[in-house]
Amino acid sequence: MKKKNYLMLITSLIALTITFLGCKKEHEDIDPLAQSNSLSTGASANSFLSEAFYNRLTVEILYMPGYEPTQSSVNNLRSFLIDHLNKSSGIEVLTREIPSYGQENYSTNDITTIESENRERFNADQTITASILILDGEYAENSQVLGIAYRNTSIAIFGGIIAENSGGLSQPTRTKLESTIFNHEFGHLLGLVNLGSDMVENHQDTDHGKHCDESDCLMYYTVETTEIASFLIGNDIPELDQNCKNDLIANGGK
Template sequence: MIRFLIHFSILIAILIAFVRCNNGGTDPVDPPIPEVPEQNINDNVTPNDFLSDVKYKQLIIEAVYLDGQQPDSLSIYKLVSFLDERIHKPKGIQLFYKPIPKTGKTSYSLDDLKTIEASYREKLTNDTLLTAWIFITNGDYAGNSADEKKLGLAYGASSFALFKKTIQEYSGGENQPTTHNMETTVLKHEFGHLFGLVNNGTPMINNHLDSTHGSNHCSNPRCLMYYVAETNNFSSTFSTSSTPALRSDCIEDLRNNGGK
Protein backbone atom coordinates (compact mmCIF):
# COMPACT_ATOMS: atom_id res chain seq x y z
CA MET A 1 0.00 0.00 0.00
CA ILE A 2 2.70 2.49 1.04
CA ARG A 3 4.81 1.50 -1.94
CA PHE A 4 1.82 2.09 -4.24
CA LEU A 5 1.23 5.56 -2.84
CA ILE A 6 4.90 6.47 -3.11
CA HIS A 7 4.92 5.42 -6.74
CA PHE A 8 1.72 7.42 -7.23
CA SER A 9 3.32 10.55 -5.78
CA ILE A 10 6.26 10.17 -8.12
CA LEU A 11 3.89 9.72 -11.05
CA ILE A 12 2.03 12.92 -10.17
CA ALA A 13 5.28 14.89 -9.94
CA ILE A 14 6.32 13.60 -13.35
CA LEU A 15 2.96 14.43 -14.87
CA ILE A 16 3.02 17.98 -13.48
CA ALA A 17 6.51 18.52 -14.86
CA PHE A 18 5.44 17.12 -18.21
CA VAL A 19 2.43 19.41 -18.44
CA ARG A 20 4.45 22.48 -17.49
CA CYS A 21 7.17 21.70 -20.01
CA ASN A 22 4.62 21.26 -22.75
CA ASN A 23 3.06 24.62 -21.91
CA GLY A 24 6.32 26.23 -22.96
CA GLY A 25 6.32 28.37 -19.81
CA THR A 26 3.56 30.65 -21.11
CA ASP A 27 0.07 31.30 -19.78
CA PRO A 28 -2.84 29.67 -21.63
CA VAL A 29 -4.78 31.79 -24.08
CA ASP A 30 -8.20 32.96 -22.91
CA PRO A 31 -10.80 31.61 -25.40
CA PRO A 32 -14.49 31.37 -24.55
CA ILE A 33 -16.06 28.05 -23.59
CA PRO A 34 -16.72 26.13 -26.84
CA GLU A 35 -20.35 26.42 -27.87
CA VAL A 36 -20.54 22.95 -29.37
CA PRO A 37 -19.08 20.01 -27.41
CA GLU A 38 -16.62 17.90 -29.36
CA GLN A 39 -17.98 14.62 -28.00
CA ASN A 40 -20.80 13.06 -26.04
CA ILE A 41 -19.85 11.60 -22.66
CA ASN A 42 -20.96 8.00 -22.20
CA ASP A 43 -22.14 8.11 -18.59
CA ASN A 44 -23.54 4.59 -18.35
CA VAL A 45 -21.25 3.89 -15.40
CA THR A 46 -22.75 2.34 -12.28
CA PRO A 47 -21.57 2.63 -8.66
CA ASN A 48 -20.79 -1.08 -8.73
CA ASP A 49 -18.38 -0.45 -11.62
CA PHE A 50 -16.37 1.81 -9.29
CA LEU A 51 -16.65 -0.36 -6.21
CA SER A 52 -16.08 -3.88 -7.51
CA ASP A 53 -13.60 -5.55 -9.86
CA VAL A 54 -16.25 -7.56 -11.69
CA LYS A 55 -16.03 -5.47 -14.87
CA TYR A 56 -13.09 -3.11 -14.33
CA LYS A 57 -9.76 -3.91 -12.68
CA GLN A 58 -8.37 -0.37 -12.78
CA LEU A 59 -9.58 3.22 -12.37
CA ILE A 60 -8.22 6.14 -14.40
CA ILE A 61 -8.96 9.63 -13.07
CA GLU A 62 -8.61 12.69 -15.27
CA ALA A 63 -8.39 15.92 -13.26
CA VAL A 64 -8.46 19.11 -15.28
CA TYR A 65 -7.87 22.55 -13.82
CA LEU A 66 -7.70 26.14 -14.95
CA ASP A 67 -4.30 27.78 -14.78
CA GLY A 68 -3.32 28.54 -11.19
CA GLN A 69 -6.01 26.30 -9.68
CA GLN A 70 -4.20 22.97 -9.67
CA PRO A 71 -5.34 20.61 -6.90
CA ASP A 72 -3.39 20.38 -3.67
CA SER A 73 -0.93 17.48 -4.03
CA LEU A 74 -1.53 16.23 -0.46
CA SER A 75 -5.31 16.31 -1.03
CA ILE A 76 -4.86 14.19 -4.14
CA TYR A 77 -2.64 11.77 -2.21
CA LYS A 78 -5.31 11.40 0.48
CA LEU A 79 -8.05 11.00 -2.13
CA VAL A 80 -6.26 8.08 -3.75
CA SER A 81 -5.65 6.53 -0.33
CA PHE A 82 -9.38 6.89 0.42
CA LEU A 83 -10.30 5.25 -2.89
CA ASP A 84 -7.87 2.40 -2.32
CA GLU A 85 -9.55 1.70 1.04
CA ARG A 86 -13.02 1.44 -0.51
CA ILE A 87 -12.81 0.03 -4.03
CA HIS A 88 -11.54 -3.20 -5.55
CA LYS A 89 -9.12 -2.29 -8.31
CA PRO A 90 -6.31 -4.88 -8.36
CA LYS A 91 -4.52 -3.13 -11.24
CA GLY A 92 -4.49 0.14 -9.33
CA ILE A 93 -5.64 3.73 -9.56
CA GLN A 94 -3.98 6.21 -11.89
CA LEU A 95 -4.54 9.94 -11.89
CA PHE A 96 -3.59 12.36 -14.66
CA TYR A 97 -4.12 16.08 -14.50
CA LYS A 98 -3.46 19.01 -16.74
CA PRO A 99 -4.36 22.69 -17.19
CA ILE A 100 -6.85 23.92 -19.75
CA PRO A 101 -7.29 27.43 -21.17
CA LYS A 102 -9.02 30.02 -19.03
CA THR A 103 -12.73 30.39 -19.69
CA GLY A 104 -13.24 34.05 -18.79
CA LYS A 105 -16.06 33.03 -16.43
CA THR A 106 -16.48 33.73 -12.72
CA SER A 107 -19.32 31.24 -12.21
CA TYR A 108 -20.32 27.96 -13.83
CA SER A 109 -23.76 26.58 -14.54
CA LEU A 110 -24.48 22.88 -14.89
CA ASP A 111 -24.55 23.33 -18.66
CA ASP A 112 -21.13 25.03 -18.52
CA LEU A 113 -19.67 22.09 -16.60
CA LYS A 114 -21.05 19.58 -19.07
CA THR A 115 -19.83 21.57 -22.07
CA ILE A 116 -16.30 21.92 -20.67
CA GLU A 117 -16.17 18.21 -19.92
CA ALA A 118 -17.39 17.27 -23.37
CA SER A 119 -14.82 19.57 -24.93
CA TYR A 120 -11.75 18.60 -22.88
CA ARG A 121 -12.27 15.13 -21.45
CA GLU A 122 -9.84 12.78 -23.17
CA LYS A 123 -10.19 9.57 -21.21
CA LEU A 124 -13.59 7.98 -21.73
CA THR A 125 -15.06 4.85 -20.18
CA ASN A 126 -15.55 1.96 -22.55
CA ASP A 127 -15.95 -1.81 -22.29
CA THR A 128 -12.46 -2.26 -20.86
CA LEU A 129 -11.54 1.11 -19.31
CA LEU A 130 -13.16 2.82 -16.32
CA THR A 131 -12.55 6.56 -16.00
CA ALA A 132 -13.66 9.49 -13.87
CA TRP A 133 -13.47 13.25 -14.49
CA ILE A 134 -12.75 16.05 -12.02
CA PHE A 135 -12.91 19.71 -13.07
CA ILE A 136 -11.23 22.17 -10.67
CA THR A 137 -12.80 25.55 -11.40
CA ASN A 138 -11.69 29.13 -10.74
CA GLY A 139 -15.23 30.30 -10.02
CA ASP A 140 -18.42 29.67 -8.07
CA TYR A 141 -21.41 27.51 -8.88
CA ALA A 142 -24.04 29.54 -10.74
CA GLY A 143 -26.81 27.71 -8.87
CA ASN A 144 -25.71 28.95 -5.43
CA SER A 145 -28.35 30.43 -3.12
CA ALA A 146 -27.87 33.42 -0.85
CA ASP A 147 -27.50 31.15 2.20
CA GLU A 148 -25.56 28.25 0.77
CA LYS A 149 -22.70 27.95 -1.68
CA LYS A 150 -21.51 24.73 -3.26
CA LEU A 151 -17.91 23.63 -2.76
CA GLY A 152 -18.31 20.64 -5.08
CA LEU A 153 -20.92 19.08 -7.32
CA ALA A 154 -21.27 15.54 -8.67
CA TYR A 155 -23.36 16.04 -11.79
CA GLY A 156 -22.82 12.80 -13.72
CA ALA A 157 -22.24 9.13 -13.09
CA SER A 158 -18.48 9.63 -13.44
CA SER A 159 -18.04 13.40 -13.24
CA PHE A 160 -17.81 16.12 -10.64
CA ALA A 161 -16.61 19.69 -10.22
CA LEU A 162 -14.59 21.26 -7.42
CA PHE A 163 -15.24 24.98 -6.92
CA LYS A 164 -11.77 25.90 -5.69
CA LYS A 165 -12.38 29.65 -5.55
CA THR A 166 -15.27 29.07 -3.15
CA ILE A 167 -13.20 26.62 -1.10
CA GLN A 168 -10.44 29.19 -0.75
CA GLU A 169 -12.94 31.85 0.27
CA TYR A 170 -14.30 29.78 3.17
CA SER A 171 -11.07 28.20 4.45
CA GLY A 172 -7.69 29.17 5.81
CA GLY A 173 -8.90 31.95 8.09
CA GLU A 174 -9.57 32.21 11.80
CA ASN A 175 -12.06 29.56 13.01
CA GLN A 176 -12.10 28.10 9.51
CA PRO A 177 -10.79 24.72 8.31
CA THR A 178 -7.50 24.67 6.47
CA THR A 179 -7.85 24.87 2.70
CA HIS A 180 -6.19 21.46 2.46
CA ASN A 181 -8.71 19.81 4.82
CA MET A 182 -11.69 21.36 3.07
CA GLU A 183 -10.45 20.43 -0.39
CA THR A 184 -9.68 16.86 0.72
CA THR A 185 -13.15 16.51 2.25
CA VAL A 186 -14.91 17.77 -0.88
CA LEU A 187 -12.91 15.46 -3.17
CA LYS A 188 -13.80 12.42 -1.03
CA HIS A 189 -17.42 13.52 -0.62
CA GLU A 190 -18.02 13.91 -4.36
CA PHE A 191 -16.46 10.52 -5.06
CA GLY A 192 -18.87 9.16 -2.45
CA HIS A 193 -21.68 10.34 -4.72
CA LEU A 194 -20.09 8.52 -7.68
CA PHE A 195 -20.11 5.43 -5.45
CA GLY A 196 -23.91 5.79 -5.26
CA LEU A 197 -24.17 7.33 -1.80
CA VAL A 198 -26.66 7.93 -0.37
CA ASN A 199 -29.40 5.74 -1.91
CA ASN A 200 -28.40 6.91 -5.38
CA GLY A 201 -27.38 3.68 -7.06
CA THR A 202 -26.02 1.95 -3.97
CA PRO A 203 -29.00 0.64 -1.96
CA MET A 204 -29.22 1.36 1.75
CA ILE A 205 -29.07 -1.52 4.22
CA ASN A 206 -30.47 0.72 6.94
CA ASN A 207 -32.31 3.95 6.26
CA HIS A 208 -29.86 6.83 6.77
CA LEU A 209 -31.04 9.15 4.01
CA ASP A 210 -31.27 12.79 5.06
CA SER A 211 -34.85 13.62 4.15
CA THR A 212 -34.53 17.21 5.37
CA HIS A 213 -31.70 18.43 3.14
CA GLY A 214 -32.12 15.96 0.29
CA SER A 215 -29.67 15.45 -2.58
CA ASN A 216 -28.67 11.94 -1.51
CA HIS A 217 -26.86 12.76 1.71
CA CYS A 218 -26.39 10.91 4.99
CA SER A 219 -28.47 11.80 8.03
CA ASN A 220 -25.45 11.33 10.35
CA PRO A 221 -23.95 14.81 10.97
CA ARG A 222 -20.55 13.19 11.69
CA CYS A 223 -20.39 11.39 8.34
CA LEU A 224 -18.37 12.44 5.30
CA MET A 225 -21.60 12.23 3.30
CA TYR A 226 -23.49 14.74 5.47
CA TYR A 227 -24.71 17.57 3.26
CA VAL A 228 -22.59 20.39 4.74
CA ALA A 229 -19.39 18.65 3.58
CA GLU A 230 -19.93 20.20 0.15
CA THR A 231 -21.17 23.63 1.27
CA ASN A 232 -19.77 26.81 2.78
CA ASN A 233 -21.50 25.83 6.06
CA PHE A 234 -18.77 23.22 6.57
CA SER A 235 -17.51 24.73 9.84
CA SER A 236 -20.95 24.64 11.43
CA THR A 237 -20.68 20.87 11.78
CA PHE A 238 -17.17 19.59 11.14
CA SER A 239 -13.86 20.09 12.89
CA THR A 240 -11.59 22.75 11.45
CA SER A 241 -8.50 20.59 12.03
CA SER A 242 -9.43 17.22 10.52
CA THR A 243 -11.45 15.70 7.69
CA PRO A 244 -14.67 13.73 8.37
CA ALA A 245 -14.81 10.01 7.63
CA LEU A 246 -17.49 7.72 6.28
CA ARG A 247 -19.62 6.27 9.05
CA SER A 248 -20.84 2.71 9.45
CA ASP A 249 -24.11 2.97 7.48
CA CYS A 250 -22.36 4.33 4.38
CA ILE A 251 -19.51 1.81 4.66
CA GLU A 252 -21.95 -1.10 4.97
CA ASP A 253 -23.83 0.12 1.88
CA LEU A 254 -20.60 0.27 -0.14
CA ARG A 255 -19.54 -3.21 0.95
CA ASN A 256 -22.96 -4.56 0.06
CA ASN A 257 -22.57 -3.14 -3.46
CA GLY A 258 -19.13 -4.60 -4.16
CA GLY A 259 -16.83 -2.25 -2.27
CA LYS A 260 -14.48 -2.80 0.65
Protein backbone atom coordinates in the same frame (compact mmCIF):
# COMPACT_ATOMS: atom_id res chain seq x y z
CA MET B 1 -26.85 -29.11 -57.60
CA LYS B 2 -29.35 -26.46 -56.75
CA LYS B 3 -30.32 -28.39 -53.65
CA LYS B 4 -26.66 -28.66 -52.64
CA ASN B 5 -26.21 -24.88 -52.90
CA TYR B 6 -29.28 -24.38 -50.81
CA LEU B 7 -27.92 -26.75 -48.18
CA MET B 8 -24.60 -24.92 -48.19
CA LEU B 9 -26.41 -21.63 -47.66
CA ILE B 10 -28.32 -23.06 -44.70
CA THR B 11 -25.08 -24.46 -43.24
CA SER B 12 -23.37 -21.08 -43.66
CA LEU B 13 -26.28 -19.31 -42.02
CA ILE B 14 -26.16 -21.68 -39.06
CA ALA B 15 -22.40 -21.17 -38.76
CA LEU B 16 -22.88 -17.41 -38.96
CA THR B 17 -25.58 -17.51 -36.30
CA ILE B 18 -23.35 -19.53 -33.97
CA THR B 19 -20.50 -17.07 -34.53
CA PHE B 20 -22.81 -14.15 -33.87
CA LEU B 21 -24.20 -15.73 -30.68
CA GLY B 22 -20.63 -16.47 -29.63
CA CYS B 23 -19.70 -12.81 -30.01
CA LYS B 24 -22.81 -11.71 -28.22
CA LYS B 25 -22.05 -14.00 -25.30
CA GLU B 26 -18.54 -12.64 -25.05
CA HIS B 27 -19.83 -9.06 -24.91
CA GLU B 28 -22.30 -9.83 -22.15
CA ASP B 29 -19.31 -9.66 -19.80
CA ILE B 30 -18.96 -5.94 -20.49
CA ASP B 31 -21.09 -3.66 -18.35
CA PRO B 32 -23.39 -1.97 -20.88
CA LEU B 33 -24.26 0.89 -18.54
CA ALA B 34 -20.81 1.97 -17.52
CA GLN B 35 -19.52 1.91 -21.08
CA SER B 36 -21.04 5.35 -21.27
CA ASN B 37 -19.72 8.34 -19.36
CA SER B 38 -22.89 10.39 -19.75
CA LEU B 39 -25.35 8.61 -17.49
CA SER B 40 -26.95 9.93 -14.31
CA THR B 41 -25.01 10.22 -11.04
CA GLY B 42 -24.72 6.88 -9.26
CA ALA B 43 -25.39 4.78 -12.38
CA SER B 44 -21.83 3.40 -12.35
CA ALA B 45 -21.56 2.85 -8.58
CA ASN B 46 -21.13 -0.91 -8.89
CA SER B 47 -18.60 -0.54 -11.70
CA PHE B 48 -16.46 1.74 -9.52
CA LEU B 49 -16.78 -0.44 -6.40
CA SER B 50 -16.51 -3.97 -7.73
CA GLU B 51 -14.03 -5.74 -9.92
CA ALA B 52 -16.76 -7.33 -12.07
CA PHE B 53 -16.27 -5.13 -15.15
CA TYR B 54 -13.23 -2.95 -14.49
CA ASN B 55 -10.07 -3.77 -12.53
CA ARG B 56 -8.44 -0.37 -12.98
CA LEU B 57 -9.45 3.26 -12.34
CA THR B 58 -8.07 6.47 -13.83
CA VAL B 59 -9.17 9.79 -12.33
CA GLU B 60 -8.42 12.89 -14.39
CA ILE B 61 -8.39 16.16 -12.38
CA LEU B 62 -8.66 19.12 -14.78
CA TYR B 63 -8.02 22.45 -13.08
CA MET B 64 -8.26 26.03 -14.28
CA PRO B 65 -5.20 28.29 -13.81
CA GLY B 66 -4.56 29.08 -10.14
CA TYR B 67 -6.55 26.10 -8.84
CA GLU B 68 -4.14 23.21 -9.05
CA PRO B 69 -5.02 20.85 -6.18
CA THR B 70 -2.32 20.28 -3.56
CA GLN B 71 -0.36 17.03 -3.86
CA SER B 72 -1.72 16.06 -0.43
CA SER B 73 -5.31 16.47 -1.67
CA VAL B 74 -4.53 14.21 -4.64
CA ASN B 75 -2.92 11.64 -2.32
CA ASN B 76 -5.85 11.79 0.11
CA LEU B 77 -8.36 11.16 -2.69
CA ARG B 78 -6.33 8.21 -3.93
CA SER B 79 -6.15 6.73 -0.40
CA PHE B 80 -9.92 7.13 0.00
CA LEU B 81 -10.49 5.27 -3.28
CA ILE B 82 -7.98 2.53 -2.40
CA ASP B 83 -9.81 2.05 0.92
CA HIS B 84 -13.22 1.47 -0.67
CA LEU B 85 -12.79 0.26 -4.27
CA ASN B 86 -11.77 -3.16 -5.56
CA LYS B 87 -9.35 -2.29 -8.37
CA SER B 88 -6.57 -4.90 -8.38
CA SER B 89 -4.76 -3.38 -11.37
CA GLY B 90 -4.43 0.00 -9.72
CA ILE B 91 -5.87 3.48 -9.19
CA GLU B 92 -4.13 6.46 -10.78
CA VAL B 93 -4.99 10.12 -10.30
CA LEU B 94 -3.73 12.46 -13.04
CA THR B 95 -3.80 16.27 -12.99
CA ARG B 96 -3.75 18.66 -15.94
CA GLU B 97 -4.30 22.40 -16.35
CA ILE B 98 -7.09 23.54 -18.69
CA PRO B 99 -7.83 27.09 -19.89
CA SER B 100 -9.92 29.50 -17.83
CA TYR B 101 -13.37 30.16 -19.27
CA GLY B 102 -13.33 33.49 -17.45
CA GLN B 103 -16.76 33.28 -15.87
CA GLU B 104 -17.72 34.45 -12.39
CA ASN B 105 -20.05 31.48 -12.11
CA TYR B 106 -20.80 28.29 -14.03
CA SER B 107 -24.13 26.53 -14.67
CA THR B 108 -24.44 22.77 -15.03
CA ASN B 109 -24.76 23.33 -18.77
CA ASP B 110 -21.51 25.32 -18.87
CA ILE B 111 -19.83 22.57 -16.87
CA THR B 112 -20.87 19.75 -19.20
CA THR B 113 -19.57 21.80 -22.15
CA ILE B 114 -16.22 22.40 -20.43
CA GLU B 115 -15.97 18.70 -19.64
CA SER B 116 -16.65 17.63 -23.22
CA GLU B 117 -14.09 20.15 -24.55
CA ASN B 118 -11.32 19.04 -22.19
CA ARG B 119 -11.85 15.50 -20.91
CA GLU B 120 -9.53 12.95 -22.53
CA ARG B 121 -10.15 9.76 -20.53
CA PHE B 122 -13.24 7.62 -21.01
CA ASN B 123 -14.20 4.12 -19.91
CA ALA B 124 -12.45 1.57 -22.09
CA ASP B 125 -11.47 -2.09 -21.81
CA GLN B 126 -10.73 -2.84 -18.14
CA THR B 127 -10.39 0.81 -17.08
CA ILE B 128 -13.19 2.93 -15.64
CA THR B 129 -12.53 6.66 -15.55
CA ALA B 130 -13.72 9.71 -13.62
CA SER B 131 -13.33 13.40 -14.40
CA ILE B 132 -12.99 16.12 -11.74
CA LEU B 133 -13.14 19.71 -13.02
CA ILE B 134 -11.85 22.47 -10.75
CA LEU B 135 -13.41 25.72 -11.94
CA ASP B 136 -12.29 29.28 -11.24
CA GLY B 137 -15.74 30.48 -10.23
CA GLU B 138 -18.87 29.70 -8.24
CA TYR B 139 -21.82 27.44 -8.98
CA ALA B 140 -24.46 29.49 -10.79
CA GLU B 141 -27.30 27.69 -9.03
CA ASN B 142 -25.99 28.07 -5.45
CA SER B 143 -22.95 30.12 -4.44
CA GLN B 144 -22.58 28.24 -1.12
CA VAL B 145 -21.94 24.91 -2.86
CA LEU B 146 -18.33 23.69 -2.99
CA GLY B 147 -18.86 20.86 -5.45
CA ILE B 148 -21.34 18.77 -7.42
CA ALA B 149 -21.45 15.24 -8.82
CA TYR B 150 -23.42 15.74 -12.03
CA ARG B 151 -23.08 12.55 -14.10
CA ASN B 152 -22.06 8.93 -13.52
CA THR B 153 -18.32 9.66 -13.77
CA SER B 154 -18.20 13.48 -13.48
CA ILE B 155 -17.57 15.90 -10.64
CA ALA B 156 -17.11 19.69 -10.58
CA ILE B 157 -15.41 21.57 -7.74
CA PHE B 158 -15.75 25.34 -7.37
CA GLY B 159 -12.18 26.44 -6.80
CA GLY B 160 -13.04 30.08 -6.21
CA ILE B 161 -15.29 29.37 -3.26
CA ILE B 162 -12.86 26.80 -1.86
CA ALA B 163 -10.05 29.37 -1.98
CA GLU B 164 -12.27 31.95 -0.24
CA ASN B 165 -13.04 29.53 2.59
CA SER B 166 -9.61 28.04 3.24
CA GLY B 167 -6.00 28.94 3.88
CA GLY B 168 -6.66 32.07 5.93
CA LEU B 169 -6.79 32.88 9.62
CA SER B 170 -9.58 30.89 11.35
CA GLN B 171 -10.02 28.84 8.20
CA PRO B 172 -9.10 25.19 7.47
CA THR B 173 -6.13 24.46 5.21
CA ARG B 174 -6.72 24.27 1.46
CA THR B 175 -5.84 20.55 1.53
CA LYS B 176 -8.37 19.77 4.26
CA LEU B 177 -11.25 21.53 2.49
CA GLU B 178 -10.27 20.23 -0.95
CA SER B 179 -9.88 16.63 0.28
CA THR B 180 -13.22 16.75 2.06
CA ILE B 181 -15.07 17.90 -1.04
CA PHE B 182 -13.21 15.47 -3.38
CA ASN B 183 -14.13 12.53 -1.16
CA HIS B 184 -17.73 13.66 -0.60
CA GLU B 185 -18.46 14.11 -4.32
CA PHE B 186 -16.78 10.80 -5.15
CA GLY B 187 -19.05 9.26 -2.51
CA HIS B 188 -21.99 10.26 -4.73
CA LEU B 189 -20.39 8.55 -7.75
CA LEU B 190 -20.14 5.46 -5.53
CA GLY B 191 -23.92 5.59 -5.10
CA LEU B 192 -24.24 7.32 -1.72
CA VAL B 193 -26.79 7.80 -0.31
CA ASN B 194 -29.48 5.66 -1.95
CA LEU B 195 -28.14 6.86 -5.30
CA GLY B 196 -27.15 3.59 -6.97
CA SER B 197 -25.90 1.72 -3.90
CA ASP B 198 -28.94 0.32 -2.07
CA MET B 199 -29.11 1.10 1.64
CA VAL B 200 -28.49 -1.84 3.97
CA GLU B 201 -30.16 0.14 6.79
CA ASN B 202 -32.27 3.21 6.10
CA HIS B 203 -30.03 6.23 6.80
CA GLN B 204 -31.00 8.73 4.12
CA ASP B 205 -31.62 12.31 5.18
CA THR B 206 -34.49 12.72 2.72
CA ASP B 207 -34.94 16.42 3.56
CA HIS B 208 -31.51 17.00 2.04
CA GLY B 209 -31.54 14.74 -0.99
CA LYS B 210 -29.04 11.94 -1.37
CA HIS B 211 -27.24 12.45 1.94
CA CYS B 212 -26.62 10.58 5.19
CA ASP B 213 -28.48 11.36 8.43
CA GLU B 214 -25.30 11.06 10.58
CA SER B 215 -23.86 14.54 11.18
CA ASP B 216 -20.28 13.24 11.59
CA CYS B 217 -20.37 11.32 8.30
CA LEU B 218 -18.56 12.40 5.11
CA MET B 219 -21.93 12.17 3.32
CA TYR B 220 -23.77 14.61 5.62
CA TYR B 221 -25.36 17.38 3.53
CA THR B 222 -23.44 20.33 4.99
CA VAL B 223 -20.15 18.73 3.92
CA GLU B 224 -20.56 20.05 0.38
CA THR B 225 -21.37 23.61 1.45
CA THR B 226 -19.34 26.44 2.98
CA GLU B 227 -20.80 25.37 6.37
CA ILE B 228 -18.19 22.62 6.56
CA ALA B 229 -15.28 25.08 6.71
CA SER B 230 -15.70 26.01 10.39
CA PHE B 231 -16.18 22.35 11.36
CA LEU B 232 -12.86 21.42 9.75
CA ILE B 233 -10.88 23.71 12.05
CA GLY B 234 -9.85 21.34 14.80
CA ASN B 235 -11.42 18.29 13.11
CA ASP B 236 -10.03 15.80 10.61
CA ILE B 237 -11.40 15.20 7.11
CA PRO B 238 -14.75 13.45 7.78
CA GLU B 239 -14.91 9.71 7.09
CA LEU B 240 -17.78 7.49 6.04
CA ASP B 241 -19.90 6.22 8.94
CA GLN B 242 -20.70 2.51 9.27
CA ASN B 243 -24.04 2.78 7.41
CA CYS B 244 -22.38 4.33 4.35
CA LYS B 245 -19.52 1.78 4.49
CA ASN B 246 -22.05 -1.06 4.67
CA ASP B 247 -23.80 0.20 1.52
CA LEU B 248 -20.52 0.27 -0.41
CA ILE B 249 -19.56 -3.22 0.75
CA ALA B 250 -23.01 -4.56 -0.21
CA ASN B 251 -22.54 -3.13 -3.71
CA GLY B 252 -19.17 -4.76 -4.34
CA GLY B 253 -16.84 -2.34 -2.55
CA LYS B 254 -14.79 -2.63 0.62
